[in-house]
Amino acid sequence: MGPSGVGTSVPAPAGERRRDAVIRTEQLQKRYPGAEAPAVDHLDLEVFAGEIFGLLGPNGAGKTTTAGMLTTRVVPSGGRAEIGGVDVARHPALAKQLSGIVSQQNTLDRQLNVWENLYFHGRLFGMGSRRSRHRADELLQQFQLARWAKASVYALSGGMAQRLMVARAIFHEPAVLFLDEPTAGLDPQSRLVLWELLGELNAQGQTILLTTHYMEEADQLCGRVAIMDHGHLLALDTPAALKQSIGADTVLTLKAAGDAAELREKMAAALDGVTASRTVEGGAQLQLRGIERLVPRAVAAAEALGVDLIDLSVSEPSLETVFINLTGKELRD
Amino acid sequence: MAVTETPHVIGTRPPRSVAAASWTALGALLLRDAVVLRKHVWEFVLRTLIQPFLLCFVFLFVFPKIGQNIGGRGNAAESNFATILVPGVVGISVMFQGVQSIALAMAQEFGFTREIEDRVQAPCPIWLVAVEKVISGTFQGLLSAAIVLPIASVVHASGVQAHLALHWGLILTLVPLAAVAMSGLGLLLGTSFEPRNIGLMFGFIILPITFLGGTYYSFDRLAAVRIGGFHWLQTLVLANPLLYVNEGMRAAFTAAPHLHLYVVYPVLVGFAVLFMSLGLRNFRRRVLS
Ligand SMILES: Nc1ncnc2c1ncn2[C@@H]1O[C@H](COP(=O)(O)OP(=O)(O)OP(=O)(O)O)[C@@H](O)[C@H]1O
Ligand SMILES: [Mg+2]
Numbered sequence: 001m002g003p004s005g006v007g008t009s010v011p012a013p014a015g016e017r018r019r020d021a022v023i024r025t026e027q028l029q030k031r032y033p034g035a036e037a038p039a040v041d042h043l044d045l046e047v048f049a050g051e052i053f054g055l056l057g058p059n060g061a062g063k064t065t066t067a068g069m070l071t072t073r074v075v076p077s078g079g080r081a082e083i084g085g086v087d088v089a090r091h092p093a094l095a096k097q098l099s100g101i102v103s104q105q106n107t108l109d110r111q112l113n114v115w116e117n118l119y120f121h122g123r124l125f126g127m128g129s130r131r132s133r134h135r136a137d138e139l140l141q142q143f144q145l146a147r148w149a150k151a152s153v154y155a156l157s158g159g160m161a162q163r164l165m166v167a168r169a170i171f172h173e174p175a176v177l178f179l180d181e182p183t184a185g186l187d188p189q190s191r192l193v194l195w196e197l198l199g200e201l202n203a204q205g206q207t208i209l210l211t212t213h214y215m216e217e218a219d220q221l222c223g224r225v226a227i228m229d230h231g232h233l234l235a236l237d238t239p240a241a242l243k244q245s246i247g248a249d250t251v252l253t254l255k256a257a258g259d260a261a262e263l264r265e266k267m268a269a270a271l272d273g274v275t276a277s278r279t280v281e282g283g284a285q286l287q288l289r290g291i292e293r294l295v296p297r298a299v300a301a302a303e304a305l306g307v308d309l310i311d312l313s314v315s316e317p318s319l320e321t322v323f324i325n326l327t328g329k330e331l332r333d
Numbered sequence: 334m335a336v337t338e339t340p341h342v343i344g345t346r347p348p349r350s351v352a353a354a355s356w357t358a359l360g361a362l363l364l365r366d367a368v369v370l371r372k373h374v375w376e377f378v379l380r381t382l383i384q385p386f387l388l389c390f391v392f393l394f395v396f397p398k399i400g401q402n403i404g405g406r407g408n409a410a411e412s413n414f415a416t417i418l419v420p421g422v423v424g425i426s427v428m429f430q431g432v433q434s435i436a437l438a439m440a441q442e443f444g445f446t447r448e449i450e451d452r453v454q455a456p457c458p459i460w461l462v463a464v465e466k467v468i469s470g471t472f473q474g475l476l477s478a479a480i481v482l483p484i485a486s487v488v489h490a491s492g493v494q495a496h497l498a499l500h501w502g503l504i505l506t507l508v509p510l511a512a513v514a515m516s517g518l519g520l521l522l523g524t525s526f527e528p529r530n531i532g533l534m535f536g537f538i539i540l541p542i543t544f545l546g547g548t549y550y551s552f553d554r555l556a557a558v559r560i561g562g563f564h565w566l567q568t569l570v571l572a573n574p575l576l577y578v579n580e581g582m583r584a585a586f587t588a589a590p591h592l593h594l595y596v597v598y599p600v601l602v603g604f605a606v607l608f609m610s611l612g613l614r615n616f617r618r619r620v621l622s
Contacts, residue, residue: 022345032622049345071454074622084345097347097354097456107451111369120368123361124455126354168451175345207345 022084022175022207023047023070029078030065030231039065041231042079047176047209052202054222055211056319058329062231063211064104067178070209071099084175097125100169102179106161108153108168115140115149118168125172139167143197159190163197170201177201179210183217195221215319227323234326243317246325248275248287251318252298255283255311263307270301276325283311287321355457359465362455366469381477384429385422385485392418392549393489403549408492415495416589419485420582421548426481427508428515428546428575430474432539435466435519437531443619444528453620463524463616467516467609474512482586496587503585503594510601511578517608518574524615546575551583553590574604 025045031038040062047053055063068074069081072092081088088095109117115136122132140146143163148156156164162182169177179198183191198221202208212218218225219239226236235242252271256263264284268277273289288294294314302309324330347354370377393415396403403414442449453459486495526534547555547570558566570576577600580592591597 020345068622073450073453073620084347086347091351093351093355093456093458094347096454097349098345099454101451101454103447103450105447105450107447107449109365109448109451110446111372112365116368120361120365123364124358126349126357126456173344 020049021046022049023053023082023209025066025070025079025081027079028066028069028076028081030062030069030074031077038077038231040069043231043233045226045233045236047207049175049207050202050205051223052198052208052210052221054218054225055209055228056213056215056218056225056323057211057228058213060230061213061228063213063228064180065231066228067180067209067211070176071101071178072096097172098175100172100174100177102162102165102169102177102182104180104184106165108156108161108164110153112153113149114145114151114153114156114164117153117164118171121168121171127172135171139171143167157190159186159193162186162190162194166194166197166201170206175207177206177208179208181211181213183212183214191217215323219319225319227319227326229323229327235322239319242319242322246275246287246317246322248273248289248317248321250288250291250294251315251321252286252288252294253280253283253311253313253315254286254298254302254307254309256302257308257310260284266305266307267298267301270305271298278324278328287317287325349456351457355461358455358457359461362452362462362465363469366465370473377473377476378480380433381426381430381480382484385426385481386488388418388422388425389485389488393493393495397490397493408494411490411493412496413589415489415493416497416587417551417583418549419482419495419497420586420589421579422485423478423481423586424511424575424579424582425543425546425548426477427474427511427578428518428542430477431470431512431515431517431519432522433519434473435470435516436523436526436534439466439520439523440526440528440531443524449620459617459620460613463520463613464609467513467520467612470516470519471509471512474515475508478508478512496589498586498588500585503581507581507585507597507601510598510605511581514574514601514605514608515578517605517612520612521608521615524612524619542573542575545570546573547579548575551590552576552580552592574601574608577601577604 023045025043028040028043029038030040043066055066057063065074069076070083070088072088072095076089083095084098086095086098109120112120118136118139119132122135123129127135140149143166145160145164145167148160153161153164183194186194195217198208210221222239224236224238225242227234235245237245254263254267260279260283264277264279267284268274268286271286271288274286275289276287278285291314295312298312299309320330392403397411442452453462455462486497489495522534522538552567552570555567555570556564558564577592577597581597581601583589583591584594584597
């Protein structure tokens with residue numbers, strides 16, 4: 001018997017889907033009472049089975065609100081959202097069978113130990129005692145928490161608590177695993193461990209939707225990324241395509257004494273292939289095509305203009321660059 | 334038993350009906366509460382017994398010993414007071430159980446631990462999560478009544494004796510009804526107060542309820558407190574749900590005078606319904622945004 005009895009009791013939604021969209025939103029909207037602007041504004045999304053989908057955006061972009069609506073915690077004020085063909089606003093209890101959630105805060109049951117946190121989650125989702133016990137043991141092994149099985153959840157480090165929350169969230173084999181800022185507050189080591197873990201889960205077929213404001217996380221982990229700001233969807237594609245879309249293949253950052261705006265203007269004019277430019281703290285950043293002999297060219301141009309260069313760095317465009325081009329501001333707070 | 338080790342396709346349709354999923358979820362939530370209760374069973378027992386024990390110790394043991402009598406001089410009068418107090422002590426315990434097992438737990442789960450966010454992800458309607466708390470609180474209330482009554486009836490000075498008369502028909506209906514109503518009160522309080530305002534809740538709600546809830550006196554005696562012909566205190570305490578619990582306990586456990594049962598039953602049912610509906614409404618509001 002398959003663990004989730006695929007599509008036995010609930011009929012497939014009317015109308016065949018092009019690809020297997022597990023999540024679908026149409027003009028999804030949320031305006032909190034008393035708020036001037038909607039937190040999520042006419043959002044159209046599709047997340048397909050088996051992908052890691054990232055919602056990337058700065059603080060207040062509406063990422064948690066979007067995930068909240070999909071997981072039935074936030075009541076939409078307009079539009080539709082479906083998960084597995086189930087309308088989340090109309091059938092929240094049904095939709096909850098399909099999602100596993102790792103929220104921004106630690107929501108582990110403080111009265112239960114590590115193992116029990118998993119076991120009772122299984123029971124909650126209708127697994128029998130034997131199966132829950134077996135799967136709890138199995139997952140503790142897989143997530144390298146077996147040593148802590150009998151420990152209080154207070155004894156866990158941030159990274160371990162996060163892993164336990166992920167283990168709990170996938171316990172009942174949800175159609176979608178939701179993670180809200182999964183690595184916020186984790187040290188770099190724990191972050192890597194978690195990324196690896198999510199990669200493995202995804203390789204086993206787990207569909208994942210995560211929110212993040214780390215462009216690196218979105219870049220490394222996600223198959224497709226939706227960039228959000230002020231509740232709006234600004235762009236949606238694979239990280240590679242998003243980066244390509246800016247039309248530049250190199251980002252040149254210059255630091256120099258003197259007026260940054262002037263530096264930007266002069267250098268942008270002096271170098272070939274500049275597609276966009278902006279001022280940054282203490283200097284300018286140029287996006288351009290053609291990395292060929294860029295450093296000597298830039299240095300020469302600076303010499304010719306009489307610019308006193310302090311620092312110069314060359315990098316590839318990142319999702320940060322994409323975000324900046326879309327919004328004119330940086331992703332980091 | 335087949336253990337799946339190879340990657341398998343994860344279903345993208347809900348595997349079970351809401352009714353089936355809710356039913357097992359309710360069972361699991363109750364099981365979880367039972368396991369937690371068992372872990373802390375001594376804490377539960379001590380917490381439940383400490384207040385009744387102290388009340389009986391001071392009023393029924395120390396006071397008669399030091400001659401600071403309540404209810405009049407002599408064993409007969411003291412015993413009459415004991416007869417009033419013992420059921421009151423059971424009633425107050427049932428109320429405290431509702432407040433402790435639900436209101437305090439909820440304040441914490443809504444507060445800094447945010448555990449409630451996980452609990453409401455159970456594959457069932459949100460109201461069922463709150464109702465489960467009330468069921469489990471009711472059970473704990475019954476348990477506390479069962480351990481408090483024997484303790485309360487044996488802690489007294491020699492010669493002072495509560496005259497108990499157990500009416501099983503009333504015990505089996507009124508005690509559960511009281512426990513449901515008080516758990517409902519716990520739900521309402523737990524969802525109404527921010528965790529940081531719990532002190533306020535005790536000071537301004539719990540204390541007045543307990544002192545003006547007929548624990549230490551029966552309702553009919555309050556007739557003596559009046560301004561002109563107006564029995565103001567008797568009128569005031571009618572709004573207190575604990576009064577009906579305590580008068581109900583008096584009816585169930587003693588032959589002492591008490592409010593008419595045809596008042597106690599419907600009013601307790603009314604309070605239970607009121608607390609539950611307000612509590613569920615608050616719960617929903619606090620969980621959803
Ligand atoms: N419960 C709420 N009531 C009122 N406004 C809210 C509520 N939750 C969020 N908001 C507002 O909605 C907007 C979007 O918030 P949301 O939490 O979805 O952003 P986010 O992208 O998750 O940000 P962060 O990176 O800070 O977690 C913000 O302006 C926020 O202030
Ligand atoms: Mg957020």
